[in-house]
Amino acid sequence: MPTYLTKRGATYYFRRVIPDDLRPAFGGKRELTFSLGTKDRAEASRLCRAAAVQSDIDFEQAEAQLARPPATSLKSAETATMDRQAYAATAFASLQRQREAAFAAGNLAAFNARARDNLEMYQTILEGGDNLDLTLVQVEGMRRAYKALLADDGAAVFSATAVTLQERDQVSPPPETPMLPELIKLWAAERSPDARSVDMWRRTCAMFYAVVGEKPVGAITKADVIAFKAHLIGKGNAPATVDSRLNHLRSLFRIAVEQDIIPLDPAATVKAPSMKGEASPRRYYGAGELKAVFGSAIYTKGERPNRGAGEAAYWLPLLALYTGARLNEIGQLRPKDILQEVYLDADDKELRAWVIRITEDKQDGLRVKNPSSNRRVPIHQALIDLGFLRFVDAARDKGQARIFPDLKPDRYGVITGNWSKWYGLHLREVCGVSDKKITFHSFRHNFKRHWRECDLSKAANDAITGHESGSVADKYGGDYPLRPLVEGMARYRVPDFTLPPPPASLK
Known part of the structure; x- marks a missing residue:
């Protein structure tokens, strides 16, 4: 039975849980539940897929409304590519947060299974397998977001969006800034860490660049940090490990802000998954x-x-x-x-x-x-x-x-x-x-x-x-x-x- 499809008596229903942080936009409701108006399983499956796509879109719009005023919609042929990439980036960020919540609750396997089902659903829609009343931007954006999430390749989604937005707005390139590892010298001069800590910070920088690509500090965005966090979670790192790696980055970005190298810390508001309930990494000898x-x-x-x-x-x-x-x-x-x-x-x-x-x-x-x-x-x-x-x-x-x-x-x-x-x-x-x-x-x-x-x-x-x-x-x-x-x-x-x-x- 497709995801979100349930049955009451002989009639099929759509049922999906609303994420906690989005419930204010839905009047405090905990779930989206409604009848699909059919007793035929094949028809119910088709309607359920349409409802799942629409609920994804509703969640994205609710998140945007709660965070900031809605952005102006772009409709021209010249901006269609940018629409899909921007939509994919926004959807990817939301899916990351959902995955983090599933990881913290111990439901990561179930979340990944649903993500694979949804990716297949969007691919089927694009190939003409379903005649649904959805825009190509929405469907392609969601397909890209799910594909990037499952491939642990968020950097590609964000970097593509950043390039397109820069071309659209004719943003000038950022001033020349040092590479991330160069900040380690400034950090070490202030903190006087031991050699082991310095090596650990260097490894974090290497891991970060392996995910988002090598770029100067001034070009690193919050999206890059989010992509790095998603990579760590996707690799199965414990919340404490994710938090430690993010703290390494924050310490370097803080130095860069203090030295007027960059105006803001791109990692400042990126939080690691909750460590509530996480088991101790060690136990005593029996x-x-x-x-x-x-x-x-x-x-x-x-x-x-x-x-x-x-x-x-x-x-x-x-x-x-x-x-x-x-x-x-x-x-x-x-x-x-x-x-x-x-x-x-x-x-x-x-x-x-x-x-x-x-x-x-x-x-x-x-x-x-x-x-x-x-x-x-x-x-x-x-x-x-x-x-x-x-x-x-x-x-x-x-x-x-x-x-x-x-x-x-x-x-x-x-x-x-x-x-x-x-x-x-x-x-x-x-x-x-x-x-x-x-x-x-x-x-x-x-x-x-x-x-x-x-x-x-x-x-x-x-x-x-x-x-x-x-x-x-x-x-x-x-x-x-x-x-x-x-x-x-x-x-x-x-x-x-x-x-x-x-x-x-x-x-």
Whole structure:
């Protein structure tokens, strides 16, 4: 049965949902529903196709009326080509928004199926298969829009329209402006990003040009940005990824506006799909997956793979599980970052606790994610029982600059960059953990989860993991008091988990 065709009793009806943002133009109605006045299926199918075409046109006109006064209709033979291209561009933009809504609602497959049916319908009309009372501009414009949408080729629709409009209005070419990648230098000078971020911005620029074609910044339009967004969505990128790529572009366009290179940011009002309900990209290790990791030969047979950087292969997963720290934060630790600190208990008695100081030291190459990441983490008794303090003492006695000297920085200077790649392969191929949502960072999720299971303070958890609460009041009073951190860590446990044996050198 064709799309939008329904049956009540013996009579056929047309039924189509009106998009939420267009309902004001239809008096708040949720659906277009009316009888086709026939009980014959073939005739109903023909009338349904006509109604579907007309409803597409009605939606386009409603969107134009809600957004701005209707444009003057162009009727002359000289402007017929421009009419079709302009109509196609407008229809394409509307279809993109409908696709984004379907994507956010988890209905993308159904939307694409309907789009393919509609493209076939418009093609049939053009080939004379239906004698409908529609203009060639409308039918050809909709056919082009659906074809561009399904082929993920919106750039062609928009660029063709832009050229025709320029010829019609005799618009002078824009002044000479730099190419998009050249703005990265200005952005980098202002933000001082690391090399990895610079490469990420460059990749976004390359992806953008691959979709819309290489053009100077002054020639980039909002239509180009919309086409790029549609391309990312069409490729199945998650909403967070689409948003990240668009933010890369916005940061560059903002620099261009500030430098008076362009008057307006063409990406300013282009929004990524809603991330409401999007699943987390990572999950925590279950009991079975923890046993797979800590039951590997590294822990049971004392193996130390070459790419595992010696004792780092043993200690880094354990440290992450019992501190919730990020990989690079623990990989870059120095012997002097492990120390005892004094605190007062509930009776004002002076006590000492071993802590890990996670801090930024640019002169020594130590990095943290943000200011709240500078913190102290009490060392869990499980790590002490395994001999971590003795391991640190040995590094201190040898005069090592780092606790894990065998870690070799990657090309960006990230000390755990190469080790992270090794761990990913080890996790999948050796430990047999195939779920791609489980990575090294998942240990951080474990810490958060198990802390909650122990019914411990969220504020103390945030202080240990370096998460900001978002409250200005929480920034008053300096460092978070050590006593609640120590007391919380003493109660922290990982359920259904047995510690592996200590390294042979520490037994």
